[in-house]
Amino acid sequence: MEPWDTLIRTELEPMVPYAPGLRGSEVRERCGRELICKLSSNEHPAGPFPSAIRAVEAVLPQLNRYPDGSCRALRRALSERLDFPFDNVVVGSGSNEILRLIAQALLRPGDEAVFAWPSFIVYPMVTQMFGATAVRVPLKEGEIHDLEAILAAITDKTRIVFLCNPNNPTGTIYHRDEFERFLERVPAHVLVVADEAYFEFVTEPDYPDTLRYLDLERPLVALRTFSKIYSLAGLRVGYGVMPTPLARAIDKIREPFNVNTVAQVAAYYSLDDDAEVRRRRAENQEQKTYLYSCFDRLGLTYIPSQTNFVYLKTERAVEMFEALLGEGIIARDFGTAPALRLGVGTPEDTRATIEAFEVVAAKLGTL
Numbered sequence: 340m341e342p343w344d345t346l347i348r349t350e351l352e353p354m355v356p357y358a359p360g361l362r363g364s365e366v367r368e369r370c371g372r373e374l375i376c377k378l379s380s381n382e383h384p385a386g387p388f389p390s391a392i393r394a395v396e397a398v399l400p401q402l403n404r405y406p407d408g409s410c411r412a413l414r415r416a417l418s419e420r421l422d423f424p425f426d427n428v429v430v431g432s433g434s435n436e437i438l439r440l441i442a443q444a445l446l447r448p449g450d451e452a453v454f455a456w457p458s459f460i461v462y463p464m465v466t467q468m469f470g471a472t473a474v475r476v477p478l479k480e481g482e483i484h485d486l487e488a489i490l491a492a493i494t495d496k497t498r499i500v501f502l503c504n505p506n507n508p509t510g511t512i513y514h515r516d517e518f519e520r521f522l523e524r525v526p527a528h529v530l531v532v533a534d535e536a537y538f539e540f541v542t543e544p545d546y547p548d549t550l551r552y553l554d555l556e557r558p559l560v561a562l563r564t565f566s567k568i569y570s571l572a573g574l575r576v577g578y579g580v581m582p583t584p585l586a587r588a589i590d591k592i593r594e595p596f597n598v599n600t601v602a603q604v605a606a607y608y609s610l611d612d613d614a615e616v617r618r619r620r621a622e623n624q625e626q627k628t629y630l631y632s633c634f635d636r637l638g639l640t641y642i643p644s645q646t647n648f649v650y651l652k653t654e655r656a657v658e659m660f661e662a663l664l665g666e667g668i669i670a671r672d673f674g675t676a677p678a679l680r681l682g683v684g685t686p687e688d689t690r691a692t693i694e695a696f697e698v699v700a701a702k703l704g705t706l
């Protein structure tokens with residue numbers, strides 16, 4: 340091991356690799372069931388939009404060429420749609436990549452990044468990998484962001500505040516008035532990154548759309564993704580709207596062709612089908628009501644969600660996770676937190692999930 344001790348940066352030592360949810364094929368082998376409901380990664384259960392699939396098929400013969408390194412067509416379409424200048428729209432290999440690039444552009448050893456906890460696991464990862472310190476602020480009652488406590492946690496060393504709205508894994512949101520109070524008081528030396536990966540699923544009217552607060556002067560960024568309601572998780576494409584200096588910095592450090600051709604084309608051809616987005620949002624909402632009534636019946640504690648997943652609070656998370664796996668349902672457990680996160684699937688997935696919960700409740704007793 341000798342040379343590695345000095346070769347590899349010491350900041351990486353306490354980090355652990357990202358652990359993806361189990362795959363359907365692994366679970367099929369384990370439990371021997373045909374129908375497996377993969378509800379562990381907050382993906383959309385349906386395939387990509389038909390227009391995206393057609394566009395992907397058409398572009399395949401051109402894959403001998405590098406992608407458009409500037410994602411021009413997609414950025415132009417996003418710029419028109421969102422009504423922000425082209426230069427302020429940044430596209431990445433998933434919004435995950437943009438989170439990392441922002442951290443890389445801003446964080447130096449000794450800096451701090453503040454975020455709620457539990458929240459998206461990538462915030463501590465991108466903070467630690469650049470030698471900065473992750474400052475976790477517990478969610479308040481109701482598993483909601485405590486924006487006051489986040490303000491109180493900001494110091495002279497803070498460079499970034501990550502806000503996850505809606506929050507993964509709890510599915511909760513902070514409201515417009517809280518966000519406005521937060522923005523009035525957040526110090527000017529801090530970049531606020533509002534991660535809105537589940538934006539399109541939200542139905543609560545009091546949800547603050549960060550783009551409405553973005554004047555491209557103050558250090559504020561909104562991030563969104565094509566991985567969730569648009570069903571393009573397998574292609575890796577997300578975007579952010581941000582002030583020019585940050586967009587320029589990211590342009591310098593990203594890989595030259597960071598978003599592949601297929602991803603660019605699929606995202607571009609997904610953008611016009613607003614009717615399908617509305618249909619998916621309504622269906623997701625309907626499936627959640629069936630799940631909630633099952634959880635109510637079984638006496639399970641859950642947090643009403645603004646997303647395509649539901650957070651269940653249970654001291655028996657590990658046993659429940661294993662028992663659900665045996666029934667072909669892949670949920671997400673968190674090792675340390677007494678909770679499970681369960682994605683919302685198709686109507687067929689919902690029926691199978693409800694049946695599985697009933698079997699598990701009969702097996703385990705009090706959940």
Ligand SMILES: Cc1ncc(COP(=O)(O)O)c(C=O)c1O
Nearest residue numbers: 433434435459507536564566577
């Ligand atoms: C809150 C949040 N932000 C960002 C992402 C990353 O999305 P992408 O697939 O665009 O990298 C996820 C994915 O699960 C997420 O939950």
